[in-house]
Amino acid sequence: MTAQGLRSGTPRADSLAHNYHPLPVTVATAEGAWVTDVAGRRYLDLLAGYSALNFGHRHPALVDAAVRQLGRVTLTSRAFDHDLLHPFADALARLVGPLTAGGGPEGRGAMVLPMNTGAEAVETAIKTARKWGYDVRGVPPGEATIVVATGNFHGRTTTIVSFSDDPDALRGFDPYTPGFRTVPYGDVDAVADAVDDTTVAVLMEPVQGESGVVVPPDGFWPALRELTAARDVLLVADEVQSGLGRTGTTLACELWGVRPDLVTLGKALGGGILPVSAVVGRRDVLEVLTPGTHGSTFGGNPLACAVGLAVVDLLATGEPQARARALGETFHARLAALVGAGLLDGARGVGLWAGLDLDPARGTGRDLCEALLARGVLAKDTHGSTIRIAPPLTVSAEDLDLGLSALEDALTWLASPR
Numbered sequence: 247m248t249a250q251g252l253r254s255g256t257p258r259a260d261s262l263a264h265n266y267h268p269l270p271v272t273v274a275t276a277e278g279a280w281v282t283d284v285a286g287r288r289y290l291d292l293l294a295g296y297s298a299l300n301f302g303h304r305h306p307a308l309v310d311a312a313v314r315q316l317g318r319v320t321l322t323s324r325a326f327d328h329d330l331l332h333p334f335a336d337a338l339a340r341l342v343g344p345l346t347a348g349g350g351p352e353g354r355g356a357m358v359l360p361m362n363t364g365a366e367a368v369e370t371a372i373k374t375a376r377k378w379g380y381d382v383r384g385v386p387p388g389e390a391t392i393v394v395a396t397g398n399f400h401g402r403t404t405t406i407v408s409f410s411d412d413p414d415a416l417r418g419f420d421p422y423t424p425g426f427r428t429v430p431y432g433d434v435d436a437v438a439d440a441v442d443d444t445t446v447a448v449l450m451e452p453v454q455g456e457s458g459v460v461v462p463p464d465g466f467w468p469a470l471r472e473l474t475a476a477r478d479v480l481l482v483a484d485e486v487q488s489g490l491g492r493t494g495t496t497l498a499c500e501l502w503g504v505r506p507d508l509v510t511l512g513k514a515l516g517g518g519i520l521p522v523s524a525v526v527g528r529r530d531v532l533e534v535l536t537p538g539t540h541g542s543t544f545g546g547n548p549l550a551c552a553v554g555l556a557v558v559d560l561l562a563t564g565e566p567q568a569r570a571r572a573l574g575e576t577f578h579a580r581l582a583a584l585v586g587a588g589l590l591d592g593a594r595g596v597g598l599w600a601g602l603d604l605d606p607a608r609g610t611g612r613d614l615c616e617a618l619l620a621r622g623v624l625a626k627d628t629h630g631s632t633i634r635i636a637p638p639l640t641v642s643a644e645d646l647d648l649g650l651s652a653l654e655d656a657l658t659w660l661a662s663p664r
């Protein structure tokens with residue numbers, strides 16, 4: 247088989263593991279909110295890499311930063327410092343630090359620990375919380391517990407799937423890591439009941455992404471903040487998907503004026519170019535990690551820092567967040583109209599982010615995504631008859647309108663007798 251044959255997608259050897267069921271489209275190039283497949287057909291990308299592409303495909307400033315860095319140095323490992331490592335940490339601490347409980351003026355009380363993937367950031371937060379629990383809180387060895395939510399998604403490592411309640415993510419990967427207590431998402435009384443002297447952290451998504459963009463009741467995060475502060479338990483917000491502009495704010499926690507102790511960031515931090523993640527938060531907590539206790543060959547590498555710095559620069563202007571807020575208003579109004587017209591069972595979300603429920607009698611989420619694909623729009627089902635829409639925050643109002651019209655058309659088609 248020629249390289250070209252492989253690239254065009256036909257013929258295809260069955261050498262790729264089957265851990266995904268992608269939609270039948272083979273992307274060749276992309277720019278902004280649009281991708282082009284190997285046959286030259288264009289699609290509006292309303293998934294945006296599960297929020298990894300908040301700034302669209304190949305944002306010029308991000309590509310520039312990457313290309314410039316490719317000509318300088320790309321990897322040192324953490325055995326040596328490089329000249330963008332501290333600037334990146336400082337810039338991210340300035341942007342996100344004040345939004346955490348580590349915030350003081352200019353984020354001086356905050357620290358940044360760079361990693362690569364979202365799951366690694368979550369693992370880092372779990373390890374940090376446990377070590378803080380033993381070293382600072384005096385939890386007896388081996389007894390630390392962390393309270394998590396039903397419907398959570400935090401990644402795919404063996405420890406993280408140990409507290410997933412999605413059977414596909416969980417089953418067959420035991421023995422599971424102990425030390426997690428699951429309570430219903432959005433129920434602060436259940437969290438209070440689950441917290442005891444062994445509890446070192448409450449770890450939750452401010453808005454649950456993979457669960458179908460589930461926004462908790464307004465009082466939930468403020469009550470979590472109050473409870474965890476009173477019990478000296480760390481509040482850890484997994485903002486890997488919700489953070490960095492998606493909800494119309496830099497962090498989703500800002501929606502409720504809540505400053506968590508630790509925040510995990512990922513996806514959009516890499517600008518859609520490479521995996522970049524980080525834990526940001528209280529210096530006195532992250533300081534429990536000392537040389538040798540945690541690390542990553544690639545975490546904070548020069549290329550990652552160059553792109554990450556450019557991402558922070560974009561967010562520091564406040565423009566992506568403002569766009570998500572402004573476009574989000576018309577976006578949710580149009581989705582509500584689709585619910586009103588009986589084309590959708592439900593639509594929820596915040597900013598430029600929505601979970602849509604189709605009447606299961608009309609089809610699965612997959613059916614809807616295939617109908618959208620046929621109309622030149624990319625989206626992805628989460629589970630059952632629910633799909634998620636997360637356009638790049640750079641999408642134009644006209645393109646978003648086009649995408650929503652395609653959605654209306656696809657829903658009308660699914661509702662009609664076939």
Ligand code: PMP
Binds near residue numbers: 364399402451456486
């Ligand atoms: N946390 C959340 C909230 C996520 O949505 C995801 C990915 N969907 C992750 C963690 C894991 O990120 P990654 O796939 O980069 O490991």
